[in-house]
Amino acid sequence: MPTSIPLLTAEELTVGYFSRPKTPRPVAGPLRLRLWPGELVCLLGPNGAGKSTLLRTLAGLQPPLSGRLDLGGAALTSLSAPARARQLSVVLTDRVDSGNLTGRELVQLGRHPHTGWLGGLTTHDDAQVQAALAATGTEALAHRPVGELSDGERQKILLARALAQDTPLILLDEPTAHLDLPNRVALMRLLHRLARQTGKAILLSTHELDLALQAADRVWLLPADGALRTGTPEDLVLSGAFAAAFAREGLAFDPATGTFALHAPTGPLVQLVGDGAAAFWTRRALEREGFVPTAAPAALRVTATPDYWISQAAGSPGQRHDTIAALLRALHQPATS
Numbered sequence: 001m002p003t004s005i006p007l008l009t010a011e012e013l014t015v016g017y018f019s020r021p022k023t024p025r026p027v028a029g030p031l032r033l034r035l036w037p038g039e040l041v042c043l044l045g046p047n048g049a050g051k052s053t054l055l056r057t058l059a060g061l062q063p064p065l066s067g068r069l070d071l072g073g074a075a076l077t078s079l080s081a082p083a084r085a086r087q088l089s090v091v092l093t094d095r096v097d098s099g100n101l102t103g104r105e106l107v108q109l110g111r112h113p114h115t116g117w118l119g120g121l122t123t124h125d126d127a128q129v130q131a132a133l134a135a136t137g138t139e140a141l142a143h144r145p146v147g148e149l150s151d152g153e154r155q156k157i158l159l160a161r162a163l164a165q166d167t168p169l170i171l172l173d174e175p176t177a178h179l180d181l182p183n184r185v186a187l188m189r190l191l192h193r194l195a196r197q198t199g200k201a202i203l204l205s206t207h208e209l210d211l212a213l214q215a216a217d218r219v220w221l222l223p224a225d226g227a228l229r230t231g232t233p234e235d236l237v238l239s240g241a242f243a244a245a246f247a248r249e250g251l252a253f254d255p256a257t258g259t260f261a262l263h264a265p266t267g268p269l270v271q272l273v274g275d276g277a278a279a280f281w282t283r284r285a286l287e288r289e290g291f292v293p294t295a296a297p298a299a300l301r302v303t304a305t306p307d308y309w310i311s312q313a314a315g316s317p318g319q320r321h322d323t324i325a326a327l328l329r330a331l332h333q334p335a336t337s
């Protein structure tokens, strides 16, 4: 669990760019940030909010426009590049030119802050590289040229390099971007476990809202106005901050289910009776078809059981259906048929 001494702190931090002639163009801030050892933090926000800009600034790859940024108790700018590389590893979305390196050679580069560029790898370094390959499931990629890997494979091998670097802080910009669903879930599980077991602080940006809400110890929520909100995922959902950050015309976040509604409710009310998986998927089908499921009595009633469905219009006998498709067909038919 997080300790009481933050690994990274920021006060009055403003991140952004300079446009000519030397005019600061703030993207987000002023920010007050704390990252504690042992926590997985997901940085969420709409496109263009400034997530990558913030991550690059925290990694020391671009200067803040103003404010103070400390890592391990020292100002980030005061750290030499090797000292910084022993404190933090970073994987960005930029394409990496890895020449003819194999997967293993790329991961071995992660050990250089510990060995120096001319230093050979010790048995301990080799073990760290092997452990990073194993943790990311990339052993089979170790002998393949990185230039020939798929986007998802390259993303995993870059994560392995960051793990091999073995730093107290890991910064990842959209690490799930090119991964399929099983790999996205596996990655979030791995990062969560890693934070818990090794005490590393891991900050990642992602558009995987659902996964982030499940996996993150804390969320840094960066809305388009650049005013960061932080908290547990649950507190941010229940306070409405999460819905507000992603507010779009016709796109509503439902705090009861933790999902964004794809369909705007327009059709007639349907009283939905039942519980469990059958009721959940019946609700989804009804919403997709434009009905508005409710627990309250309504002119149309649908009962969902694990084996069959019953539809009933007020004053009519109930009809039994063996599938949701048959139920929907009946609901769309005029009451007289």
Ligand SMILES: Nc1ncnc2c1ncn2[C@@H]1O[C@H](COP(=O)(O)OP(=O)(O)OP(=O)(O)O)[C@@H](O)[C@H]1O
Residues within 6 Å of the ligand: 017, 027, 045, 046, 047, 048, 049, 050, 051, 052, 053, 054
């Ligand atoms: N090199 C740059 N120079 C000037 N402005 C930039 C630069 N890079 C990004 N920006 C601007 O900064 C803002 C934030 O961009 P950033 O890439 O940090 O957002 P993001 O939240 O990571 O977005 P996305 O979710 O789309 O990846 C955007 O308006 C973008 O156009």
